[in-house]
Amino acid sequence: MFSIVLLGTGNVAHHLFDIFQLQKDIQVKQVFGRSSNALSHFSIKCDTTTNTKHIIDADIYIIAVSDSSIAKVSELLLDKNGLVVHTSGSVPMNAIKSKDRGVFYPLQTFTKDKKVDFSEIPICVEANSDKDLKTLKLLAGKISSSINEISSLKRKKLHLAAVFANNFTNHMYSIASEICAEENLPFDLLKSLIEETTDKLRFLSPGEAQTGPAKRNDVFTMKNHLQELANPMHKKLYQLLSESIKS
Amino acid sequence: MFSIVLLGTGNVAHHLFDIFQLQKDIQVKQVFGRSSNALSHFSIKCDTTTNTKHIIDADIYIIAVSDSSIAKVSELLLDKNGLVVHTSGSVPMNAIKSKDRGVFYPLQTFTKDKKVDFSEIPICVEANSDKDLKTLKLLAGKISSSINEISSLKRKKLHLAAVFANNFTNHMYSIASEICAEENLPFDLLKSLIEETTDKLRFLSPGEAQTGPAKRNDVFTMKNHLQELANPMHKKLYQLLSESIKS
DSSP: OEEEEEEOOSHHHHHHHHHHHTOTTEEEEEEEOSOHHHHHHHHTTSEEESOGGGOOOOSEEEEOSOGGGHHHHHHTTTTOOSEEEEOOSSSOGGGSOSSSEEEEEEOSOOOTTOOOOGGGSOEEEEESSHHHHHHHHHHHHHHOSOEEEOOHHHHHHHHHHHIIIIIIHHHHHHHHHHHHHHTTOOGGGGHHHHHHHHHGGGTSOHHHHOOSTTTTTOHHHHHHHHHHOOSHHHHHHHHHHHHHHHO | OEEEEEEOOSHHHHHHHHHHHTOTTEEEEEEEOSOHHHHHHHHTTSEEESOGGGOOOOSEEEEOSOGGGHHHHHHTTTTOOSEEEEOOSSSOGGGSOSSSEEEEEEOSOOOTTOOOOGGGSOEEEEESSHHHHHHHHHHHHHHOSOEEEOOHHHHHHHHHHHIIIIIIHHHHHHHHHHHHHHTTOOGGGGHHHHHHHHHGGGTSOHHHHOOSTTTTTOHHHHHHHHHHOOSHHHHHHHHHHHHHHHO
């Protein structure tokens, strides 16, 4: 049985709380947050507090707050005996000052009120000792089938790769959606294409799957596309992305 | 019953041929191509020819060749009575010189040997007359549930949007995969994230779904990421994409 105190009330905290609730061997004993309002989702199901002095004892403290607040929140736990971990992709483990520290990073994008299948989410773990590493692997194994020991340095790179695969990809969808809107074309027309683009990755590497005017150096089509793009930023992006694909 | 001659032997021709074969009301009478070798996939199942003089009569001629060859191939059909269409996203209908002309554009990315679910693929149709438009809608309805009448001008914009949603998105995956490779991290770690990024679009617009350091103007993380990127082109793209998300 793992007893857990969760610190934070954002998307990651919500999703972890909900999945932990479903596990027999995991007990979230308390959720700590800055505002009572943000704690309301949790307070129906477990103890909550906004008072730093009322944080209770537990096996594991999971800090699921914004990157810039992790160090500060971890300082609230210096007198605790439990293992203290954060859930961030880009913050080093040593941002936490406790002796027993680690990282429990679920590599996923979490949206409010949208359920995800945790069993498929890679959990990247890191710890200061073999004992704590083992604990985190056991905890990760309760909710996911993808448990990965990854150092702070590698995790940082992984998070950077995730920015391209998720944030920048989504921005491509935004631009596509804007171009559609200019012509009153429904963005839904692109949904099947978007799904197939992802689905291809089951069979091909992204390098092998690359198609389009830039890949085949179709200068005529690229010139046409540049003329059609009204937004100067979209033009710049089209040029640079095409150049990058060609290189 | 539609009788069809297919001109071209690439991915689009392959996929259209295979789906047409499954329909009772569609008969592909002949496939025309430049090389016997490229015709071998088709010759087991129907008549094929490399000889422009041997192209037979049919209700519909579907030109599925590279954009730059469409006009030239359409000239081979000037003495035919059937409706002549091409399958391109970016070429205007009037690139075809026949009196009865149109467009039959399946908005999808086709990969050799990878089956797609045609019923979900938007077919964009356009024709020179109401009669021919009706014919193309009927044909499209045999293989898909998404039939869309779209003018050459709008189709061109749609194709441009598709370049962002497909080609450029795939390039984001390429870069993510390169960053992973630099650290010997398996690209598979990002698969669940990539799927969720797409899945979110069922509930949110891309604008609403946007997250990441650029969106929240997290200057510290962005500066860190730029330092970590070894490839100068990746650096440039990171900067421009972040600027575009912020704007």
